[in-house]
Amino acid sequence: MVIDTHELGRRAGSMLEVQRDLLAPRGWQLELVQVPEGTPVELDLRLESVMDGVLVTASMSATITAECGRCLEPITDAIEVLASELFAYEPDPADEELPVLDGDLIDLEPMLRDAVVLALPLNPVCDDACRGLCAECGVRLDDVDPDHSHDVVDPRWAALSALQEQNPQGSATMEGSRAASSSPAPSPNREK
Numbered sequence: 502m503v504i505d506t507h508e509l510g511r512r513a514g515s516m517l518e519v520q521r522d523l524l525a526p527r528g529w530q531l532e533l534v535q536v537p538e539g540t541p542v543e544l545d546l547r548l549e550s551v552m553d554g555v556l557v558t559a560s561m562s563a564t565i566t567a568e569c570g571r572c573l574e575p576i577t578d579a580i581e582v583l584a585s586e587l588f589a590y591e592p593d594p595a596d597e598e599l600p601v602l603d604g605d606l607i608d609l610e611p612m613l614r615d616a617v618v619l620a621l622p623l624n625p626v627c628d629d630a631c632r633g634l635c636a637e638c639g640v641r642l643d644d645v646d647p648d649h650s651h652d653v654v655d656p657r658w659a660a661l662s663a664l665q666e667q668n669p670q671g672s673a674t675m676e677g678s679r680a681a682s683s684s685p686a687p688s689p690n691r692e693k
C-alpha cells in the first residue's frame with residue numbers, strides 16, 4: 502500500500518488522482534466486525550502537493566462481515582470510508598506523530614487502517630428491530646412466533662418433582678434395605 506508521488510512533483514498546487522484495487526490486509530477489524538483479510542477494496546486517491554508536503558485524500562469502499570450483537574446471525578454489509586492526511590516532506594521535531602514521506606514514497610497502510618477501523622460499527626445488528634435470542638431457550642426470536650414464551654416452571658424442575666412423587670421416601674428407602682441385608686455396622690455415610 503505504498504504510493505509513489507514522483508509523478509506529482511513538489512510544486513505546490515499540482516494534483517494527481519489515482520485509483521487502486523487492493524486486498525484488505527490483516528487487522529482491519531474490531532471484536533465483532535471486520536473487513537476480512539484478502540477482500541477486494543476499491544481505493545480512490547487524490548494527492549495534492551502543498552507547501553510542506555502531500556495532502557492525501559482517500560475514499561474506499563469495502564465489504565464488511567460481522568456478527569449481530571443481539572442474535573449472532575452473520576451479517577455482510579458495505580462501507581464507504583473517507584480519510585485525509587498530510588504527509589510532510591521533512592520530519593517536524595515538534596511533532597513526532599506527523600507522517601513523513603520516505604523519499605517520494607508514502608505508506609498509506611496506517612492511515613487507511615485507522616480510517617477503516619473508525620468506520621466499523623461498534624454494535625453491529627442484523628436489523629435495527631432485531632429482537633435477539635430467547636433468554637430461556639436461546640432460539641432467535643425473529644425466527645419464531647411473536648408470542649414465543651415459556652411456562653414459569655422450568656421443565657427441568659417439573660421433571661424432578663414428578664420423580665419425587667413416584668418415590669416419596671427417596672434415598673432413605675434404599676439405605677434402609679441395604680442395612681437390613683448386610684451387617685448391622687453403620688454405613689460409611691454415617692461415619693462422616
Ligand SMILES: [Zn+2]
Nearest residue numbers: 569572627631
Ligand atoms: Zn440480529
Ligand SMILES: [Zn+2]
Nearest residue numbers: 635637638639
Ligand atoms: Zn424460548
